[in-house]
Amino acid sequence: MDNIQNVKIIIFSSSSFIIMIIMSTKWSFLLLLAVPLALIGPTQSFKPLFVFNGNSISHREITTRAVLRKTAEVCQSIAAAARRDFSLTIDDSLTAERVHKACSSSRKSASLMSSVYFYGSIAYIYLSNANVDLMYALSDKHHFDSETFQKGRDLITQGVSAVKASVKLENFIAGRSTLGQLCHTLQDFYSHSNWVELGYTHPYNVLIKPDKPLENLAGPNVPTCRNCAGKNCNNNLLPDVLEKRLLTSGYFNIISSEKPEGKCSHGGCLDQTSKQDPVGGINKDDIRSSHGSLHNQSANLAVIATMQLLEDIRLAVGEKNFLRLMGLSQSSVLCFVIDTTGSMRDDIAQAKTVAFNIIDSKRGTLQEPSGYILVPFNDPGMQCFGPLLTTTDTDIFKERIEHLTSSGGGDDPELSLSGLQLALTAAPPLSEIFVFTDAPAKDAHLKSTITALIESTKSVVTFLLTDVLSSRRKRSLQDVLPRVVSQTDVQLYRDLARASGGQAIEVSKSDLAVATSVIEDSSGSAMVTIFQGVRNPGKPAHFTFNVDGSLTNVTIYITGTSSLTFNLISSTGISQSSSESSGPLASLKLAGNLRRLRLNNVSETGLWKISVDSYDLYSVKVTGQSPVNFIYNLVEAYEGLHADFFLKEGRPLSGGKATLLVTVTGSESVNVTEVTLCDSSSQTKVNGTLQALGGSNFLVTFIEIPTGDFVVRLRGEDRSLSSRSAPSRFQRQASTQMKTSSISLTAEANSTNIEPGSTTSIRFTVTSTASGVGKFNVRATNDRSFDSTSPSSITIKADSRGKGNGTVTLTVPDNAASGTDVTITIEVEDAAATDINYVVLRFSVTAKLTDVNGPVCQEVSTSTNCSSSSLCYSSQWEFVANVTDGVTGTGIERVTIREGNGTLNTTTVVGSGGENITVASYQASCCADKVELSVVDNVGNVGICLGQVRQSTTVAPVSPANVTIYTTSTGGHTLSTTLCVWITVVTLPLWK
Missing domain, CATH: 2.60.40 (Immunoglobulin-like)
Structure with missing residues (x-):
């Protein structure tokens, strides 16, 4: 079954049947399968997003619980290290709002905290999780079906490696996407295998450890199930399987009933294998499933397993970067895209002044930007845009912007949109980006690409245009002819600003200082848009x-x-x-x-x-500052194998139904009364129908959207905003416009992780509700300028079932660093160039996983002056350990204190085998009698060393009996005690 993971399913629905056209490029056949709609019910995994009836738990809930609990634990650890109180009970009742407030280092300014980025990041993770059921519906390994344990484990460990590499390069958006996908596979293990039935009450750690063998698997010829007793499948696992604790999972196929003799089936009405002996299934996807009585138990194990995976990532990337991966910040990034041609000397100076004012005035406060992005651009003749700088270090940002100089110039337009494209793909969603220029865009052909990225990221772009309408445009220090920038040139910037909810501010260079007050206004935390109109x-x-x-x-x-x-x-x-x-x-x-x-x-x-x-x-x-805001995502309902809502890329269809998943942030006592789509340039308004999902989440359905440009406007009531008995009315508006299209565009790729030097293919399908047939222009661009191929057009013919298909290829250079992300935008436009739709896909460059072994730790000594009768604060103890990644490993990146409040020092020596040995020495008061050190190698494998005080006044002998050390990680393993005694003899004097 695994060899048809690239199958494409096209679904046509009628009142009583769904016709599924199943196409496989590998099998080269076409199969029509009619499935009665009455059979569409139980899914093949935990419900992806929503459970509208019953008490079942979805992937969205499992993922959200795990993220909230692990984030709270990390914040609790940080608070303990700083000796701050952390009064939050960590359990499954946590909300994003409570975790965000508890994680804030300052309660005094809590009213100015914004949790919108935290909510948005969690949503991005669980929407990526849910989309696995859409992208890889029939892939056994993505769901641990048909006993594909090795392949499923490989997906998880390779995905974890990709997340760590992305975070290392601060590519958090790509990291969240990969994290959501691998969490889906990990969570499905507990629903699709018999792990719970075997009596295990803890997760199967081997799934996140590639160096550990998968043990006790039921062999390919070992029977595992018997027929269910009617509809009762509680006892269909064979007694021998339970007694020997053999691990198995159900087979699943919607086409054929064939399966190995005696094997368990997944079960459910769509699983044809469950109709062949042994009939029935073992899945626990919801409470109505074959083993539904164990649904809650398997879901709770999935939560704990997801937390363990998150813990491994936290140890590998560090607490600060882990919280950034989770989107836990109070304010947006400060992002500048700056023209560096000769005439921009004054503008660059003003940009420096504004940036430094923001940095210096907000450093250490909740108003401080969560990161800094800088993209310079210049004349096409210099082929110059970038390099991109993204950092959280204010000194690095200051230094880079301080060294910006104006050079070049002439009458040529500049590569402003190429620079903006880099910023849009690097900045987190919901960012505000400022573009400084005094010239038209040479790369105006990127306008539709930029618009697509704006809509996809919901970022706001404000243009600071200096002297663009002057009759004589002078280039400082350049002997060039004057140039007049046309209204058409300026209108391009106005159109992009309007699409994003930003502004095109046209000023003289002498007035630029006043205009840049907009930047300082927007750089504070908890900024919201109350209203916007054109x-x-x-x-x-x-x-x-x-x-x-x-x-x-x-x-x-x-x-x-x-x-x-x-x-x-x-x-x-x-x-x-x-x-x-x-x-x-x-x-x-x-x-x-x-x-x-x-x-x-x-x-x-x-x-x-x-x-x-x-x-x-x-x-x-x-605009204003308020904790109360909202986020939304366009989702689409799908019938069939996984009947639920999934994230929709691109624009909704004109005249069709549209559904938004809306989450209100900043308050837990909100009553949303109205969500509308408003044409910002007229009085057109479309009201949506609200469905509460619990908490502050709502599904909003719009039955028919007219052609045009719209913004989402939300109104509601909140008693927490008013001191009176009556609730306070509030209004918020999304900045980014939502456009409709008569073109439908879908795209799919084999994987979102690409190895350096490899080529991936993205297949796309085009349909049109307006013309039905005809020629459509195709453009595909990527932000890394990697080699890519695509057709220039697609023709939908009368005999093609109303669809046109094409393929885009993307080739990653051999020298691309692991963790690099690349964003590819595919646009399809009608022949008249009046209508366009797009998809935006993110890929992570991930080197093949070769170093799967974690660092090895050997205790050298634990010396102490502690005794049971002495006062602990007057005595010290010390713990010394040797850490190595072996000769073939990637090397130790860092050793940190995970638990303990002493001091840590490290030195490096070379062992006889040529391996680098890191000597870690820890000293602490006897009041803190334990230490836990986290050791990370250069690819993110993690080891943990434990040391503990011995009640003795002499140096303890080095003996395996005295060592309590272990690892937990994607690359970790039980830490070895096989280092030779001579290492102790050599390194201990060096340490002393």
Whole structure:
């Protein structure tokens, strides 16, 4: 069954049947299979996302519980090391909101904390987890079906290695995607195998340890099951299997009933093998499954196993990077994309000033950016954009931006969109990116690619355009002809800004300092968009927005021509006109086409109004700081093998149904009253139907979406935002536009992990609800400039069942570093160039796993002056151990204290076999009588050394009987005690 993992299933539904067209490039046949809809029910794994009835537990719940518990444990460990209180009970009742607040190092500014990035990261992990059931529905190894234990374990260990490599290079988005996928396979083991039936109450650790053998597997000719007694399958495992504790899993096939004689089946109405002796199944996917009485037990083991996997990653990457992988930050990254041509000297200087002000004023506070990204770009003649810098080290960012210089120039446009593409793929979702330039884009052909990345990441892009409409555009220190930037050139930046919910601020270089106040405004934590609207073409309009009790620093931005006027009216009827720079409601600053109003105070909660009078293009944006926000993801319902909702890439179909998974953050007492799709440039509004999923999660269904551009607007009530008995009304708006399309585009790849020097293929399918047949243009780009091939067009013919197929290839260079991520965007456009859809796929470059052995640790000595009668704080003890990764290993990267509050020193010596030996010496007060050291090699294999005080005043002899050491990791194993005595003789004097 495993050899058809690349099968493609096309599903057509009718009132009573689903017709599945199953195509395999390996088997070269076409099979039509009619499945009654009445049979579509139990799935082939834990339910991917939602359980709408019953008490079953889904992959989403398993993953969320494990992430929350492990994140809380890491925060608890950090708090203990810093001797801070951590008052949070760690169990399955945790919520993201509670974990996020408890993990904050400062309770004083809790009101300004934003948990939106944490929620978003968890959602990305569990949506990637769920999509395994869509991408690899019939792959045995992805679900541990048909006794594919070795292949399933390989998927997990290779995936863990890929996550560690991604995190090492700070590619957290790719790391989350891979993490979600491998968690699915790990979790399915406990539902699809007989591990629980064998009486085990702990996870099978070998699944995350590639150097450990898989033992006690039922052989290929060993019978494992007997027929179920009618519908009762509780006793269908053979007594001999239970007595010998033989490990097996159910066979599964939706086409053939063939299976090895005497073997167990997965079970369920779609599993044809369960109809052949021995009939029935052993899966525990939900409480109605063949072994459904063990569903909760297997789900709880899946939670613990996922936590163990997360713990291994935590030890390998360190606590700080682990929390970044989980998205635990209070603020967004500070991301600059800067034109470095000759005329940009003043702009670069201002960018430095703003960046340094933000860094220096917010360092060590909740307002401090969670990371820094810098992408320079220049003239095409210099073939220059990048290199990309992404870091959390403020000093590194300061140094790199300090050394930016303006050079080159001339009349050529610059590679601004190529630089922006790098930033969009490197920055976390929901980031705000600032582009500094005074020139048009040479690479305007990337506009649709940039728009797709904006929609996919929901990032906000603001352009700071200096002197772009000057009649004479001067290049500093350059003897070149002047150039006039056309309205078409500027409109490109305006269009991208509008698509993202950002702004195109057009100022003179002398006004740039005022305009960059937008950057400082947006760099704080818990920034939210309350309202945003555009009028193009311009016309007088009235806009209303709700100010709630959680908001602070409310700011209004208006962009438009100099003739624009406005009038602001508070909820109590007080007004202020555009002629008042310092009025009763707000202070006003002008810079080019930007008007910035900062409200004096927000005590006047309720409905505010702003009236704008202009017949030219203008925009209005209202922002503030509040913990209450929301995230959303476009999901799509699928019938068939895994009837559930799955993450949908690209744009929803015009005139079709659309479903959003909406999560409100920052409060656990929210009542969402309305979610709408609003055309930001007109009065068009589409209301959604809400379905509460528990907590702050909602499914929102829109029956029919008209053609156009929309933003998601949410309104609700929250008693925690009001001191009165009546709840406070709040309003939030997503920044990024959602566009519709009549083109449907789906894509699939064999794997999202690619080895250096290899080529992967991405197959895609195009359909059109508008034309049905015809020619469609195809573009495929990637952000790493790796070699790629793709067709330039696809033709849907009348006899092709309304579909057109194509393949994109991507080749990774031999020298690509493991952990590198690459984002490929595939776009399909109609022949008239009026409609487009896209998919965005992320791949991780992962070198083949060769070093699977963890570091080996040997205790050298444990000397102590501790005694049972002495005061512990007046005495010290010391523990010395030798750590090596062997001659063929990748080497020790670091040794850290996992538990213990003493001091650790390390030195390196060379052993007789040529291996590097790290000598770790730990000293502590006798009040802390244990130590646990974490040892990590250069590919992330982890070992753990344990040391403990002996009640003696002499140096303990080196003896295996005195050693308590072990490892736990993807590459770990029981730590060896086979190092020779001469190592002790050599290294102990060196240490002393």
